Amino acid sequence: MTAKQLCMAIGVGILIQGALHLAWGPISIQWLNALSSWSNPSTTDSLVFFHVRLPRVLTAMAAGSGLALSGLLLQTWFHNPLAGPSVLGISAGSSLGVAVIILTGLTWGWWGVTSAAVGGGMLTLLLILSVSRRFHGSATLLIFGLMLSYVVGAVVTVLQAEAAQDALQQFVFWGMGTFGQAPLRISGLMLLMVAIAGRMIFMRSRDLDAWTLGSITAQSMGVDAKKLKYSVIGITGVLAGIITAVCGPVAFLGLATPHLVRLVSDERSHRRLIPLTILMGAFIALLADWGVRAPGTDGGGWPLNAVLSLLGGPMVVWVLLRKTWNA
Numbered sequence: 001m002t003a004k005q006l007c008m009a010i011g012v013g014i015l016i017q018g019a020l021h022l023a024w025g026p027i028s029i030q031w032l033n034a035l036s037s038w039s040n041p042s043t044t045d046s047l048v049f050f051h052v053r054l055p056r057v058l059t060a061m062a063a064g065s066g067l068a069l070s071g072l073l074l075q076t077w078f079h080n081p082l083a084g085p086s087v088l089g090i091s092a093g094s095s096l097g098v099a100v101i102i103l104t105g106l107t108w109g110w111w112g113v114t115s116a117a118v119g120g121g122m123l124t125l126l127l128i129l130s131v132s133r134r135f136h137g138s139a140t141l142l143i144f145g146l147m148l149s150y151v152v153g154a155v156v157t158v159l160q161a162e163a164a165q166d167a168l169q170q171f172v173f174w175g176m177g178t179f180g181q182a183p184l185r186i187s188g189l190m191l192l193m194v195a196i197a198g199r200m201i202f203m204r205s206r207d208l209d210a211w212t213l214g215s216i217t218a219q220s221m222g223v224d225a226k227k228l229k230y231s232v233i234g235i236t237g238v239l240a241g242i243i244t245a246v247c248g249p250v251a252f253l254g255l256a257t258p259h260l261v262r263l264v265s266d267e268r269s270h271r272r273l274i275p276l277t278i279l280m281g282a283f284i285a286l287l288a289d290w291g292v293r294a295p296g297t298d299g300g301g302w303p304l305n306a307v308l309s310l311l312g313g314p315m316v317v318w319v320l321l322r323k324t325w326n327a
Contacts, residue, residue: 001265003265003267003272003275003276006264006265006276007275007276007279010276010279010280010283011279013283014061014279014282014283014286017283017286017287018057018061018286021053021056021057021060021286021289021293022049022053022054022057024293025048025052025053025293027044027048029044029045029048029049030045031045031049035049050184051183051184052180054184054187055180055182055183055184055186055187056179056180056187056289057286058184058187058188058190058191059179059180059181059182059186059187059190059246059247060179060282060285060286060288060289061191061282061285061286062187062190062191062193062194062243062282063179063190063243063246063247063250063253063285064253064257064281064282064283064284064285064286065194065198065277065278065279065281065282065285066190066193066194066197066239066240066242066243066281067085067239067240067243067250067253067254067257067281068253068254068257068258068277068278068280068281068282068284069194069197069198069201069235069239069274069277069278069281070084070085070090070235070236070239070240070254071083071084071085071253071254071255071256071257071258071277072257072258072261072270072273072274072277073201073208073232073235073236074088074232074236074254075258076208076211076212076270077211077228077229077232078132078141079212079214080141080142081259082142082255082316083141083142083255084252084254084255085121085236085240085254085255086249086250086251086252086254086255087142087145087146087255088124088125088128088141088142088145088148089124089128089145089146089148089149089152090121090124090125090128090236090237090240091121091240091244091249091250091251092124092148092149092152092153092249093120093121093122093123093124093125093148093152094117094118094120094121094124094240094241094244094245094249095117095120095152095156095175095244095249096120096152096155096156097113097115097116097117097118097119097120097121097241098113098116098117098120098171098174098244098245099155099156099159099160099171100116100159101113101116102163102167102170102171102174103156103159103160103162103163103167103168103171104159104163104167105163105164105167110186110245113245114241114242114245114246116245117241117242117244117245118237118238118241118242118245119241120241121236121237121240121241121244122233122234122237122238122241124148124152125233125236125237126233127148128141128144128145128148129229129233131144174248175248175249175305176248176303176304176305176306177247177248177249177250177251177303177304177305177308178247178248178292178303178304179247179285179289179292179304180292181246181247182246182247186246190242190243190246193238193239193242194239194278197235197238197239198274198275198278200231200235201231201235201274202270202271202274202275204228204231205269205270205271205274206270206271207223207224207228208228208270209268209269209270210223211223211228212268240254247304248304248305249305250304250305250308251305251308251309251312252308252309252311252312252313252315252316253281253284253285253308253312255312255315255316256284256311256312256315256316257277257280257281257284258273258277259315259316259318260280260284260315261273261276261277261280284311287311288304288307288308288311289304289307291306291307291310292304292307
């Protein structure tokens with residue numbers, strides 16, 4: 001199957017899942033009634049459709065594709081198949097920014113939480129980039145990222161111990177992850193930002209291909225390493241920060257999705273890997289959300305991070321075993 005055919009197949013899967021997510025729910029709605037009042041949702045059908053189901057679908061697509069793209073960029077830049085926003089501590093840095101806002105009782109609103117998450121993620125990524133030059137092995141960099149996550153986690157735990165009960169409860173539920181909290185305008189904005197970021201990095205796909213050959217070889221081929229680094233930092237930090245602020249510290253999507261793409265496709269050019277990864281991330285996010293919504297039950301399902309860990313954990317184990325077998 002060619003990359004174009006695979007993109008079309010994943011796209012059809014996304015459309016089918018999206019339609020099922022919009023159609024299914026504990027409340028039955030009349031589609032004609034819901035869509036007829038799209039400009040001014042007032043009926044129960046239109047409110048459920050435009051304020052609950054459609055934002056959830058768009059948020060899942062944006063979070064899945066954005067984190068998948070971030071994971072692909074980090075794995076390419078660090079030449080490390082186990083790099084990702086959560087493994088390297090970027091998600092933990094974003095979580096710390098959110099924790100400072102929520103647990104200390106600051107009332108900065110949604111934009112304050114988002115800015116703190118983006119700032120925390122980018123600061124963490126800058127720290128990782130600055131120390132990565134001193135590490136010669138990928139294992140050392142991963143250990144550094146894990147230790148950084150533990151340190152950040154300790155700070156968050158201290159903030160939790162000193163927080164008020166209401167703020168602590170809010171932060172705990174946020175930490176479980178969800179696609180169902182963003183309003184329609186925020187979910188649409190997230191999806192637009194992912195599309196812009198994907199377009200921007202797609203224009204540098206040749207530089208990313210050259211970077212896979214090594215930094216020295218890439219620079220000899222005319223790649224501007226500084227501009228490429230800033231592109232990776234900016235796109236990864238902004239996407240991971242915004243998605244973490246809206247959805248919580250979503251695990252494994254950024255790490256596992258690029259490997260799943262490489263499992264189903266032999267493509268190595270980033271001109272094909274980027275759209276494949278973006279689409280696959282949206283597909284996996286919608287698939288995982290079925291475990292959260294729990295079809296066939298009246299109550300809620302599992303927390304999002306639990307579902308994603310069950311899906312992404314085996315993928316990471318497979319990567320480790322594959323590296324061992326090929327060694």
